[in-house]
Amino acid sequence: MTDLSLPIATSGPLRTTASTCCYCGVGCGVLIEHDDLHIHGVSGDPHHPANFGRLCSKGSSLHLTGDLSSRALYPELRLGKALPRSVTDWDTALEHATGVFAQAIAEHGPDSVAFYISGQLLTEDYYAFNKLARALVGTNNIDSNSRLCMSSAVVGYKRSLGADAPPCNYQDIELADTLLIVGSNMAYAHPVLFRRLEEAKSRRPDMKIIVVDPRRTDTCELADLHLAIQGGSDVALFHGLLHLLIEQAYTDETFINAHTEHFSELKALVHDYTPEHVAQVCGIRVEDLHTCARLIGEAPAFLSLWCMGLNQSTAGSAKNSALINLHLATGQIGRPGAGPFSLTGQPNAMGGRETGSLSNLLPGHREAGNAEHRREVAEYWNVAGLPATPGLSAVDLFEQVRNGTIKALWIACTNPAQSMPDQATVRQALSDCPFVVLQEAFRTTETAHYADLLLPAASWGEKEGTVTNSERRLSNVRKAIPAPGQARADWSITVDFARRLQKRLRPGSAPLFDFATARSLFDEYKGLTRGRDLDMSGINRDLLEQLGPQQWPFPEGASAGTARLYSDGVFPTASGRAQFVCEGYVAPQERRDALFPLTLNTGRLRDQWHGMSRTGTAARLFGHVSEAVLGLNPADMQRQHLESGDLVRLHSRRGHLVVPVASDDSLRAGHAWLPMHWGDRFLKGGVNLLTQPAYDPLSKQPELKHSGVRVEKADLPWQFFALIEGDVQNHLQALRPLCEAFDYASLSLAGRERPALVIRAAHPHAPEAALLAQIDHLLGLDHGPVMAYDDASRGVGKRVRIDQERITAVRLAGETLARHWLQNLWLEGRADEPLRRWMLAPISREPGKSALQTRDTIVCNCKNVSQSSISAGIERGLCLDQLKQQLGCGTQCGSCVPEIKRLINLVAVTE
Ligand code: SF4
Numbered sequence: 001m002t003d004l005s006l007p008i009a010t011s012g013p014l015r016t017t018a019s020t021c022c023y024c025g026v027g028c029g030v031l032i033e034h035d036d037l038h039i040h041g042v043s044g045d046p047h048h049p050a051n052f053g054r055l056c057s058k059g060s061s062l063h064l065t066g067d068l069s070s071r072a073l074y075p076e077l078r079l080g081k082a083l084p085r086s087v088t089d090w091d092t093a094l095e096h097a098t099g100v101f102a103q104a105i106a107e108h109g110p111d112s113v114a115f116y117i118s119g120q121l122l123t124e125d126y127y128a129f130n131k132l133a134r135a136l137v138g139t140n141n142i143d144s145n146s147r148l149c150m151s152s153a154v155v156g157y158k159r160s161l162g163a164d165a166p167p168c169n170y171q172d173i174e175l176a177d178t179l180l181i182v183g184s185n186m187a188y189a190h191p192v193l194f195r196r197l198e199e200a201k202s203r204r205p206d207m208k209i210i211v212v213d214p215r216r217t218d219t220c221e222l223a224d225l226h227l228a229i230q231g232g233s234d235v236a237l238f239h240g241l242l243h244l245l246i247e248q249a250y251t252d253e254t255f256i257n258a259h260t261e262h263f264s265e266l267k268a269l270v271h272d273y274t275p276e277h278v279a280q281v282c283g284i285r286v287e288d289l290h291t292c293a294r295l296i297g298e299a300p301a302f303l304s305l306w307c308m309g310l311n312q313s314t315a316g317s318a319k320n321s322a323l324i325n326l327h328l329a330t331g332q333i334g335r336p337g338a339g340p341f342s343l344t345g346q347p348n349a350m351g352g353r354e355t356g357s358l359s360n361l362l363p364g365h366r367e368a369g370n371a372e373h374r375r376e377v378a379e380y381w382n383v384a385g386l387p388a389t390p391g392l393s394a395v396d397l398f399e400q401v402r403n404g405t406i407k408a409l410w411i412a413c414t415n416p417a418q419s420m421p422d423q424a425t426v427r428q429a430l431s432d433c434p435f436v437v438l439q440e441a442f443r444t445t446e447t448a449h450y451a452d453l454l455l456p457a458a459s460w461g462e463k464e465g466t467v468t469n470s471e472r473r474l475s476n477v478r479k480a481i482p483a484p485g486q487a488r489a490d491w492s493i494t495v496d497f498a499r500r501l502q503k504r505l506r507p508g509s510a511p512l513f514d515f516a517t518a519r520s521l522f523d524e525y526k527g528l529t530r531g532r533d534l535d536m537s538g539i540n541r542d543l544l545e546q547l548g549p550q551q552w553p554f555p556e557g558a559s560a561g562t563a564r565l566y567s568d569g570v571f572p573t574a575s576g577r578a579q580f581v582c583e584g585y586v587a588p589q590e591r592r593d594a595l596f597p598l599t600l601n602t603g604r605l606r607d608q609w610h611g612m613s614r615t616g617t618a619a620r621l622f623g624h625v626s627e628a629v630l631g632l633n634p635a636d637m638q639r640q641h642l643e644s645g646d647l648v649r650l651h652s653r654r655g656h657l658v659v660p661v662a663s664d665d666s667l668r669a670g671h672a673w674l675p676m677h678w679g680d681r682f683l684k685g686g687v688n689l690l691t692q693p694a695y696d697p698l699s700k701q702p703e704l705k706h707s708g709v710r711v712e713k714a715d716l717p718w719q720f721f722a723l724i725e726g727d728v729q730n731h732l733q734a735l736r737p738l739c740e741a742f743d744y745a746s747l748s749l750a751g752r753e754r755p756a757l758v759i760r761a762a763h764p765h766a767p768e769a770a771l772l773a774q775i776d777h778l779l780g781l782d783h784g785p786v787m788a789y790d791d792a793s794r795g796v797g798k799r800v801r802i803d804q805e806r807i808t809a810v811r812l813a814g815e816t817l818a819r820h821w822l823q824n825l826w827l828e829g830r831a832d833e834p835l836r837r838w839m840l841a842p843i844s845r846e847p848g849k850s851a852l853q854t855r856d857t858i859v860c861n862c863k864n865v866s867q868s869s870i871s872a873g874i875e876r877g878l879c880l881d882q883l884k885q886q887l888g889c890g891t892q893c894g895s896c897v898p899e900i901k902r903l904i905n906l907v908a909v910t911e
Contacts, residue, residue, distance in 0.1 A: 012036055012037070013035065014034065014040060015033075015034065015035075016032065016033055017032045017461075017478050017479070017480040018030070018032075018045050018047075018048075018476075018478060019031075019032055019460075019461065019476070019478040020048075020467055020475045020477050021055070021058075021062065022062070022120065022347050022459075022460035023058050023059060023347060023609045024058075024190055024344075024345065024346070024347060024609075025343060025345055025346060025350065025469055026050055026190050026193050026343075026470065027467060027468075027470065027473065027549075028044060028045070028048060028050050028051035028054070028055055028056075028059055028192050029045030029047065029048020029050060030042045030045055030059060030062065031044070031045050032063075032478075032480040033063075034461070036480075037481055037482070038481060039062075039461050039480060042059070042061075042062045042063050043060075044059070044060075048475070049549060050192070050469055050471070050475075050549070051192045054195050054893070054894070055192065056191035056192050056606075056893050056894075056895045057606060057607050057621075057862065057895040058191075058608075058615060059893070060893045061620055061621060061861070062461075064618040064620060065614045065615060065617050066441075066459055066460070066614060067617040067618075067728070068484055069727055069730055070442050070443065070444045070616075070617045070729040071442060071443065071456070071459070071484055071485070071487070072440055072441060072442060072443040072448070072454055072455075072456035072485075072487065073456055073485025073487060074087045074088075075090055075092070075455055075456065075486065076453070076454040077092065077454075078452050081452070085451070085452075085453075090488075090496070093455060094493075094497050094500055095500065096453065097410075097435075097453055097497060098500040098501050098504055099504075100408050100434075100435045101113055101408050101410075102501060102505060104407040104408045105137060105505065110137050110139040111139050111141055111387075111389060112406060112407045112408070113141065113407065113408045113409070113410070114139070114141035114142070114143075114392060114400075114401070114408075114409050114410070115129055115132070115141065115411075115412070116394065116397060116409065116412070116414065117129050117143075117144045117357055117412045117414065118144055118145050118146075118346070118412055118413035119144060119146045119149060119150075119345065119346025119347065119348055119349035119352055120346060120347060120348065121144075121348060121351075121412065121413050121490055122348060122351065122463065122464075122477055122518070123348065123351035123354065123355060123465060123466045123474075123522060124465040124466065124491045124518040124519075124525070125412070125413075125465065126348075126351055126352050126356075126357045127363065127491075127522075128490075128491045128494040128495050128498065128515070128521055129142060129412065129494055130142060130355055130356050130362075131381060131512060132494060132501070134356075134362070134368075134386050135378070135381045135383045135386065135512055136498055136501060136502055136505065136506075136512055137501070139389075140359050140368045140387050140389060140391025140392075141359065141391045141392050141397065142357065142359055143358055143359040143392060143394050144352050144358060144414070145346070145394070145414045146345075146346065146352045146357065147358060147393050147394040147395075147699075148312070148419060148420070148701065148702060148704065149312075149344075149701075150344055150345060150346075150349045151311070151700060152311040152313065152316025152317050152319070152696055152698075152699040153310075153311055153342040153344075154353055154358070155317040155696075155699040156316075156317055156319075156320020156321050156323075156324060156340075156342075157320070157324075159317065159321055159579060160320075160324040160328070160578060160579055160580075161324065161566070161571050161573070161578055161579075162533075162571045162573035162578070163365055163533040163534075163571075163572040165365075165533050165572075166341055166342055166470060166565075167333060167334060167339045167340070167341070167564060168303065168339040168340075168341040168564065169471040169472075169551065169564060170193060170196065170470075171563075172303055172337050172338065172339060172341065172564070173193060173196055173197055173303065174196060174197070174199075174200035174337075175200075175301060175303075175336045175337030176207065176299070176301050176303035176338065177206075177208065177299040177301045178207075178208045178209075178210065178295045178296055178299035178302045178303070179207065179210065179302075179304070179305065180210045180212065180292075180302070180303070180304040180323075181210070181212070181219060181223075181304075181306070182211075182234060182304060182309060182310055182323065183213060183234065183307055183308060183309015183310045183311075183319075184305055184306055184308070184309060185213065185215070185217040185219050185604060186219045186305065186307070187219040187221070187222075187606075187895075188218060188603075188605060189307060189345075189604045190307070190343050190470075191606070191895045193343070194222075195894050197222065198222060198894075198897070201222060208224045208225070208295045209222050209223045209224055209225075210223060210224065210227065211223040211225070211227070212227045212229055212234070212237065212309075213227075213309060214231045214601060214667070214668055215601070215603075215666050216228060216665075216666035216667075217666065218899055218902060219898070221898040221901045221902055222898070224295075225288060225291055225292060227288055227292060228283070228284065228668055230281070230282055230668070231588065231601055231671060232313060232587060232706050233281050233282040233283070233587075234309070234310060234315075234319045234322070234323075235315055235318050235322045235584070236278050236281040236585040237278060237282050237284075237289075238322035238323050238325065238326060239269065239273035239278070239322060239584075239585065240270075240273045240274075240277075240278025240279070240282070240289055241293050242266070242270045242273070242322075242326060243271065243275070243278070244289065244290060244297075245330060246270065248293065248294075248297060250293070250297025250298070250330060251329045252329070252330050252331030252332075255328070255330075255331030255569070256328070256331070258569060259328075259569040259570075259578055260328050260577050260578045260580055261575060261578070261579055261580065262579055262580040262581075262582060263328075263329070265580070265582045266580040269582050269584060273585075275289050275290065296326065297330065299332075300337075301332070301336065301338045302330060303337055303339060303340075303341060304326070304327065304339075304340050305341050306320075306323065306341075306342055306343065307342070307343045308603070308604075308704070308705060309705065311342075311699075311701055312701060312702065312703060312705045313696060313705065314586075314588060314589045314695060314696050316696040316699050317697075317699045318581070318583040318585075318696075321581035321583065322581070322583070323340060324340045324581075325580055325581065327340050328578050329580075333566055334565065334567040334568070334569065335564075335567070336564070341471075342470065343470055344470040346610075347467055347469070348468060350467075350470065350472065351466070351467055351468045353365070354468060354529070354534055355525060358393070359390070359391030359392055359393050359397075360391065360393070362374065362377050362386070363377060363528040363529075364377075364529045364530075364534065365532055365533055365534050366532075369388075369390065371388070374386040374388065377528065380527065380528055381512065382512075383512070393695075393700035394416075394420065394702075395420070395700065395702055396700070398420060398425065398430075401429040401432070401433045402425055402426075402429035402432060404432070406433065407434050408433075409430075409436050409437070410437040410439070411436065411437065411438050412438075412439040412457070412490060413439065413440060413441070413490060414447075415445040415446055415611040415613055415679070416430070416447055417446035417449065418445065418446045418447070418612075418680070418681075418686055419679075419688065420688060420693075421691035421693045421702045421703075421704055422654050422692060422693040423685075424655055424689060425654075425693070427450075430447065430450035431450060433450075435453070436451050436452050436453070437451065437452070438450075438451035438453070438455065439455040439457050439490060439493055440454065440455070440456075440457055440613075441456070441457045441487065441613075441614075442459075442614065442617075444613070444617075444681065444729060444733065445613045445679075445681070446611070446679045446681055446686065455488075456483075456487035456488070457487055457488065457489070457490050457493065458483035458488060458489045458490070459483070459487070461480045461481055462479055462480070462482065462483040463477070463479055463489040463518075464476070464477055464478050464479045464489075464518050465477050465491065465518040465521075465522070466541070466544070469549075472534075472551045472552050472561075473549045473551045474539060474544060474549060474551075474552065475544065476545065489518065491515070491521055495515050495521075499513045519540075526540075530555070533553065533572045534553060535552065535553040535554065536552045536553070536555075537554075537555055537556040538554045538555050538557060538558045539552070539554050547560070551563060588706040589692065589694040589706070590653070590692060590694075590703075590707055590708035591708070593708065595708075595710065596653065596708030596709055597710055598632075598636065598670060598671065598708070598710060598711065599670060599671050599706055599708065599709070600672045600674065600690060600706075600708070600709040601674075601705050601706065602675070602676040602691060602704055602705060603673065603675065603705070604675070604676060605677060606624055606625075607621040607623070607624045607625070607861060607895075608621060608625070608675070608677040611677065612679065612681075612682065615677075616681070617729065619749035619755035619756070620858075620861055621749075622750060623752075623857065623861055623864075624857055624858055624861060626750065626758070627660065627678075627682075627746045627748055627760065628674055628675050628677075628678040628682075628683050629660050629662045629674075629675075630648065630650055630659045630660070630661045630672055630674050630711070631661075631662055631664030631667055631672065631673040631674075632661055632663065632664060632667065632672050632711070633663075633664065633665065633667045633668060633669040634663045634664075634665055635669045636669055636670070636672075637663045640713065642661055642711070643663075644661065644662045644663050646660065646661050646713055646714075647661075647716055647744055647762055648660075648711040648712060648714055649711065649712050649713075649714045650672075650674075650709055650710075651710050651711075651712075652689075652690035652708060652709045653707075653708065654689065654691075655685065655689040656685075656689075656690075657683070657684070657685040657686075657689055657690060658684070658685075658714050658716070659674070659683070660746075661711065672709055674687050676688075676704070681736060681747070682746065683745070683746050684739060684740070684743075684746075688704075690707055690709060691707050692706075714743065714744065714762070715764065716762035716764055717765075718763045718766050718767075718795065718813075718814060719760075719761070719814065719815050720760070720763070720811075720812065720813050720816065721758075721759065721761075721810070721811070721819040721822075722757075722759040722775065722779055722809075722810060722812075723750070723757070723758050723807075723809065723822070723823060723826060724756060724757050724779050725751065725757075725808050725809070726808070728749050728755050728756065731757040731778070735747070735757065735759060735775065735778055735779075738774060738775055738778070739759065741763070741767050741771055742761040742763045743762060743763050744762040744763070745759065745761040746759070747759050747760075750823065750827070751827060758823070760819070766814065772813060775811065776799065776811060779801075779809045779811055780801055780809050781801055781809055781811050784801065784803075785802050785803060786800065786802075787799065787800045787802065787836070787839045789839055791814075794814065795813075796813065796814035796815055796842075797811075797814060798810075798812050798813075798818075800822070800835065802831045805831055806826075806830075806831055807822070807826040807830075807831050807835075810822050810826065820856075822835075856868045859889060859896045859899055859900065859903075860887075860888070860889035860896040861895075861896070862891075862893050863887070863888040863889055863892060865888060865889035870883060870887065870889060870900060870903055871903060874903060874904055879904070880900060880901060880904060883900060
């Protein structure tokens with residue numbers, strides 16, 4: 001019988017469990033404060049070598065996320081696409097899944113099923129999935145969302161250096177003399193590393209920082225040189241730099257001769273990349289190219305950092321290798337402060353790469369396409385063989401789901417209905433797939449809508465295992481509290497299903513999944529790394545408890561991990577030499593043309609994480625940016641006769657969205673920018689409706705950062721605004737479907753102690769009265785203490801609910817000029833005379849205020865300090881330290897410091 005009970009609230013003594021942050025690849029150590037049932041707070045672990053006690057705005061609000069009403073708590077199954085899912089028990093759920101998978105395999109073969117997993121999983125979860133897919137089912141159809149994130153870096157490392165192994169460590173960021181940050185808004189995406197860099201630069205002001213990015217991001221606040229290249233022109237830039245490094249004798253001939261191959265071919269290629277030609281292709285000044293080459297060439301230690309700007313590209317592999325070429329040509333690798341260093345996106349994307357969680361890989365940095373590797377793994381697993389047929393990578397996988405080849409799809413801990421490019425195709429695929437299993441902690445994600453079987457998974461703080469961060473460092477993830485409802489650890493779900501499937505597919509065979517704990521999975525897995533470049537045979541959970549997080553390789557018998565790779569100049573290639581990769585610049589797939597004259601780039605915000613499954617549950621994290629706004633260069637705004645705040649229709653070749661636009665002089669003319677986080681749950685359509693599925697031929701990573709688009713002003717005179725405090729996740733679930741009626745609909749959370757759901761919508765004309773009545777009913781505005789004003793002749797209506805002298809719900813229809821004022825009244829807990837006077841007035845606008853009044857953003861989330869307070873302080877002449885002292889901003893996690901510096905610089909420039 002299904003047990004629907006949840007843990008009963010108690011307030012036992014508080015204690016602390018050390019674990020690891022579940023967001024980005026920095027892999028910060030966190031101390032979880034809890035009472036064995038609930039998590040009450042988090043702080044940075046001062047002993048963790050990734051962060052030494054620091055946390056960013058996301059990490060420091062981990063305890064505020066994961067609202068239980070957003071969690072998947074019980075298995076839910078539907079037995080027909082038209083039916084709703086019903087709660088069931090684990091046995092029924094997994095027996096049903098086993099039956100469907102076994103039948104598909106029997107009738108259509110092992111490649112008729114597929115697994116799409118996640119960089120959020122722990123190493124043990126990954127390993128269980130890999131063994132399930134390859135050893136038991138017999139398919140290589142197992143890919144992960146790391147395909148969208150790091151697969152170009154994987155190819156780059158392997159082709160140039162011989163193994164998928166970032167050679168550096170975080171200390172190198174502090175030790176470098178010249179740092180080249182390419183395609184990474186590190187200040188937002190890897191904030192704690194950026195803090196370390198800020199501190200290093202303040203200790204060593206001579207350190208030179210170069211940022212290469214089409215946008216002038218907050219990361220540029222630290223830069224000595226910013227190269228705002230044309231999007232996608234990185235390969236031309238790197239070849240141009242190498243041209244100058246050769247010309248000016250900055251190359252290290254001794255290193256090249258002793259430790260590399262194919263330099264002469266590359267030298268011939270870059271000969272044509274003259275400074276003038278490169279400056280023209282990249283859209284930068286020749287002088288800046290010279291300066292960049294000199295800073296690299298003269299640096300005693302040169303380090304490069306990169307992220308999605310290189311990886312998410314149809315030339316991602318070429319970009320990675322062209323950057324690594326610079327290090328090989330100058331001998332800047334294998335030394336303190338020197339080397340190519342990719343910043344991993346997800347918390348355990350590295351673990352995924354290690355365990356073989358891309359379709360072309362096998363555990364232990366092996367290749368699925370290599371017969372010897374397949375034999376080694378099959379022997380270790382004691383199975384007859386592993387499948388040789390190539391598996392499907394993410395984009396192809398969903399295409400095969402769409403065309404009916406895949407009959408059963410298992411998705412774990414990821415949200416492809418938000419994160420994959422070309423969402424129309426992906427949603428169609430998920431809709432048509434005969435059987436979709438979703439193993440997930442959150443029942444509110446876009447993908448949950450398509451799940452025939454929803455399996456509740458434990459989340460951060462509720463499970464244990466290991467993760468590897470960007471610097472090859474393994475950390476223990478520890479459990480602080482039990483998972484709610486019937487949620488189970490991911491590995492345990494996978495192993496349970498695998499055991500059942502083995503009984504069906506191979507009755508009587510020796511058990512393959514005899515794992516009682518996460519630890520037993522790790523112990524088996526690490527044997528597959530023995531003797532490989534990532535050898536972790538000397539690591540176990542107890543050792544990590546004793547010594548703290550450790551870097552691989554850490555072979556059996558070693559007493560410590562390996563801080564830096566390739567110090568001896570020997571590379572894991574056939575010849576032992578690193579390889580110069582010789583590929584010319586190829587322009588991005590979708591170039592600007594008359595129909596789509598702008599290039600859309602997508603990127604990360606400071607306080608949101610990926611598809612917002614978790615961060616979308618914390619109202620505080622919407623304080624900095626509350627909606628997806630399209631940034632356009634002022635010249636493009638002018639050309640289109642647009643003003644900031646206008647709604648525009650944004651078209652790509654795949655679909656269109658309605659979004660507000662803002663003038664943004666950090667962008668080059670011709671470039672447009674949208675945050676990547678907003679899916680269909682928070683923005684009708686979702687950002688990835690526009691992005692393209694074209695991918696790099698080697699890494700198969702799609703070009704999410706470069707889509708041709710055009711904008712046109714949206715004529716949507718009927719505007720709508722609503723706010724309701726209380727159970728925001730349930731309000732969101734109930735109200736979001738009704739917003740389908742509007743051309744534009746954006747939903748967000750607001751507030752801190754009393755969170756509220758906020759809806760903004762717009763449409764060419766007023767909707768049916770019945771729809772408004774339905775919305776009013778859900779907002780609690782159709783009865784009780786509600787003030788209402790309706791002007792049918794103007795199509796304007798306003799309703800405010802006041803409970804105990806406080807606003808608790810608002811709805812404006814027709815026009816919404818007073819929305820910011822009302823939201824502020826709600827925040828301040830006021831419902832006094834001005835509100836009553838306004839209710840009776842025919843004009844909705846706040847009395848005496850401009851129609852263009854905008855919302856005040858919270859720059860410092862930790863201390864709740866708004867932009868207007870900071871700007872007022874700057875106008876009074878306060879410097880950064882004084883602002884910190886007087887307002888408290890920037891004194892806790894420090895994530896807002898680059899923005900405060902930018903505001904200070906803005907005033908300085910304006911003056
Ligand atoms: Fe978490 Fe922030 Fe550290 Fe990344 S930088 S691991 S998001 S605390």
